[in-house]
Amino acid sequence: MNSPASLEIVSPGAYASVQDIGRRGFRRIGVPWAGVLDPRLMRIANALVGNPGTAPVIECFDGGLQVLARGAAVRVAVAGDAVLEIEHDGERKPLPAWRSVTLADGDILRIRRMGSGRIAALALEGLALPQVLGSASTYARAALGGVDGRALAAGVCVPAQPASGAERILPEPPEVDERPIRVVFGPQADHFSAETFDTFLGSDYRVTAEADRMGVRLEGPVLGHLGPAEIISDATVPGSIQVPGKGQPIVLLADAQTAGGYPKIATVIGSDIPRLAACRPGQTLRFAAVSAAEGERIARETEAETLALLAAIRPFVAEGVDLTALYSANLVGGVVNARSPEYRPLTAGDD
Incomplete structure (x- = not known):
């Protein structure tokens, strides 16, 4: 049974395509690897939504990507130095990158622009597409992989699963490397x-x-x-x-x-x-x-740096809520078993 959840491409921005780790082992017969240009972004974005590290993501250039949740709430995450915006019931709010977020049916996520660099990876919980030569990566010149072998365009729907589990965040994103x-x-x-x-x-x-x-x-x-x-x-x-x-x-x-x-x-x-x-x-x-x-x-x-970043990902806590303290506190004190012989109803004069 197919899931009712999907992510619709409202606008692909400058260029957007589905990519994974790539199509390895076929260069000898003229088939390029394709795949993500930045594997670290792919792995972080996937970890934020709970996908396997090499699951397909939506790779985009230079901002402008807009996506819309369809059919059910879906979970997405953007890895990259991106300026994001989420629209819910017509109200727009900024959203930081490097975290996952649940989009309700009808919500829109926009990558308005990039801060540094020009590449971002958007992971979608449960994204799964048929593989061609061992990969779902889009190689548009030969119409391989992705959605019908093409770059993403407005109106294309990418299948997903309804959101589950906890939202996650990478507290300290990687620094920009300006070395030669x-x-x-x-x-x-x-x-x-x-x-x-x-x-x-x-x-x-x-x-x-x-x-x-x-x-x-x-x-x-x-x-x-x-x-x-x-x-x-x-x-x-x-x-x-x-x-x-x-x-x-x-x-x-x-x-x-x-x-x-x-x-x-x-x-x-x-x-x-x-x-x-x-x-x-x-x-x-x-x-x-x-x-x-x-x-x-x-x-x-x-690779060691990437593994350290992945290990630093933790559940997202809304501002002002300390889940660790919340879960460790005795929130309901004085609980008694009503079937215990020691149990008796309160009477007048009891404190």
Whole structure:
């Protein structure tokens, strides 16, 4: 029996799609991973509503997403530095991110804008969609996964289950990391001179308007090639930094092609891909080189930080209510068993 609860997309904002951990194991046959651009946001949002960590979420860019509860109360949570608003019976109120909230039938949740970054993950309790090649992630270019293989649009309803359990909150969200984007050189490092690497690491690069789930084009000092600007096409991965003939780098992301013919000067480490993907058009960034071993160490450190954030999630307590004190107090004193021999009715003169 299907649940009556669902979440209707009133507006998808700049771009919104259903994503999970991604479609792994098929790059050899030309199928990109897809999946969330920031796995930490996915895991936190899901934990806030009680879903498994890699359950599908709604990933959105730059605010503007509006969703409406349909059929029954549903529980949602937004992870990301987002400015939120909830509308109930025509009354609008601000709502902090990094917590779950129950939307009554007819309530609207809006992501008005992003504070820092441009990516937010909205988790919906009980969200479950059919998997294609082991994932519910939307890869719109091939109409795979998600809802009918497409990005979310106004009027689309995403199935859910009626809200249950307690609302939760992450008291101290992760801080914004403004360090350079860390990279490992190669795999075509021999296509570039030492001077080019100095330019690459010593210059600011600006994110252009061509920045989406497929990749990010950067603008800055030209990166020259030692030889031809093209190679025989070989494998790429999210994080690959291609340098085409014009010398302006392109960083590939989750929806990018699985092979390419431009030399790759470096590869962004996995821990920093979410930070780069969250850069807005016009924002500048710098790169810093690390070894592969250092990249692995950073990955372990990042995972430990994520686990600490997940462990810090606790039940949400409305302002002024201390549930711990409430549950530990003897709220009903002097209770007696009416069937006990010691029981007798109160009489005149009793205190």
